Amino acid sequence: MVTCSSPETAQTAAVQIFTIPNVIDIWASDNHLTVRLKVRSNQAAVIKAFKSVVTDATIIEMKSVSLIDWRRTDKTSWQSIHSRKVLATEIPHKEGFCRSLKDGRWVYYGVSNRMSQMIEAMKEHSKKREHLYETIPVLDNLLDALKRLSLQDPTDMAVRCFCRPECGVPLDLYGAHPPSPDHTDDALNYGDGDQTLNIISAQHNTQIKRTSVPEERTEPISWVNTKAATMNTNTKRRMTVLAKKVEKTLEDVALLDRYNKESVEGGVLTYTAYKMLLVQTKSVYSNCGECHTKLYYGDANGMLTQTKVWQQASPDRLTRSAFYEEGSIRMVCQACQFTDHHQDRLDREEEHSGDVVTLTHAHLKEMKENVTERLEKARAGQGSSKRSRTT
Ligand SMILES: [Zn+2]
Numbered sequence: 077m078v079t080c081s082s083p084e085t086a087q088t089a090a091v092q093i094f095t096i097p098n099v100i101d102i103w104a105s106d107n108h109l110t111v112r113l114k115v116r117s118n119q120a121a122v123i124k125a126f127k128s129v130v131t132d133a134t135i136i137e138m139k140s141v142s143l144i145d146w147r148r149t150d151k152t153s154w155q156s157i158h159s160r161k162v163l164a165t166e167i168p169h170k171e172g173f174c175r176s177l178k179d180g181r182w183v184y185y186g187v188s189n190r191m192s193q194m195i196e197a198m199k200e201h202s203k204k205r206e207h208l209y210e211t212i213p214v215l216d217n218l219l220d221a222l223k224r225l226s227l228q229d230p231t232d233m234a235v236r237c238f239c240r241p242e243c244g245v246p247l248d249l250y251g252a253h254p255p256s257p258d259h260t261d262d263a264l265n266y267g268d269g270d271q272t273l274n275i276i277s278a279q280h281n282t283q284i285k286r287t288s289v290p291e292e293r294t295e296p297i298s299w300v301n302t303k304a305a306t307m308n309t310n311t312k313r314r315m316t317v318l319a320k321k322v323e324k325t326l327e328d329v330a331l332l333d334r335y336n337k338e339s340v341e342g343g344v345l346t347y348t349a350y351k352m353l354l355v356q357t358k359s360v361y362s363n364c365g366e367c368h369t370k371l372y373y374g375d376a377n378g379m380l381t382q383t384k385v386w387q388q389a390s391p392d393r394l395t396r397s398a399f400y401e402e403g404s405i406r407m408v409c410q411a412c413q414f415t416d417h418h419q420d421r422l423d424r425e426e427e428h429s430g431d432v433v434t435l436t437h438a439h440l441k442e443m444k445e446n447v448t449e450r451l452e453k454a455r456a457g458q459g460s461s462k463r464s465r466t467t
Pocket residue numbers: 237238239240243244245276277280
């Protein structure tokens with residue numbers, strides 16, 4: 077904060093201080109100025125810089141304040157008088173690397189970063205499933221998976237997803253189809269000796285896959301009832317989030333109004349109405365609206381006797397802003413449903429990616445080297461920690 081001898085000298089000083097490239101915002105109030113810097117430096121350096129540019133204005137006092145504290149305590153109304161946007165400079169394209177914006181800076185992402193992401197994801201999934209995660213056996217299985225992936229035709233420019241024989245989409249090091257290790261046996265952990273990991277597209281590595289093996293349910297549940305209950309909870313959750321949104325669009329306001337009117341007894345956004353809607357939509361869709369496979373609605377009584385049936389029918393809203401209601405839903409199989417959801421998530425995660433990098437055999441070689449290095453390090457670490465425990 078800079079205090080000048082008069083409001084006029086403060087205005088002059090502001091113009092001069094704004095010539096310093098490190099200054100991004102200046103606010104004024106009476107004879108005071110507050111200056112925000114792009115990069116913080118020590119007070120003496122700041123004062124020196126300010127004094128070096130301020131010529132005909134008189135600075136009485138300067139003190140450094142934290143913007144957050146100052147905003148909390150200050151009662152003065154400050155007016156923004158000089159402001160500039162600082163953009164991160166784009167870095168040049170580098171073959172085999174993805175340029176991405178992170179915390180306002182452009183950075184390169186290559187194989188090593190992708191491997192860290194894959195390994196972190198496995199750790200996280202293991203925690204969620206309450207599975208054991210041990211670095212060495214997991215990396216061993218991962219290395220085997222990479223070796224198996226390398227067996228693909230090296231003259232093919234792309235390395236392809238083989239989640240199912242007919243898939244074949246090219247994998248990306250960075251892009252819409254990043255590599256993701258898939259358990260062949262969901263019940264076993266990633267490092268289990270009997271586990272086989274397959275590297276497939278993250279988009280196809282979903283909870284319910286076309287290769288999932290159905291399991292008997294101990295207690296059959298009604299398809300209509302569970303789906304209606306899910307639609308009800310999903311809508312409620314969406315509307316709670318929307319209601320908390322600070323800057324609502326006109327569309328948001330309209331959605332909330334409609335929900336408040338229709339979620340009461342007799343309305344079309346209730347559990348009872350969803351059940352009727354499901355029965356009606358079921359009569360129209362005997363096949364998936366996306367992949368046209370024959371849908372599974374349970375047994376003759378509409379009871380789901382098995383889990384992990386990828387053909388199980390699932391209501392799908394046609395647009396993200398729609399409610400589950402007549403004319404705005406269709407039926408899809410669970411495999412399609414999960415793929416779509418996963419796609420949304422991926423879009424968000426990768427939205428800053430400047431470059432799509434197709435996965436090549438050269439990358440695969442680097443990936444194997446990366447895992448081998450990690451294994452060596454882990455083995456060396458294990459040796460030394462064992463020694464230190466015994467001594
Ligand atoms: Zn695939």
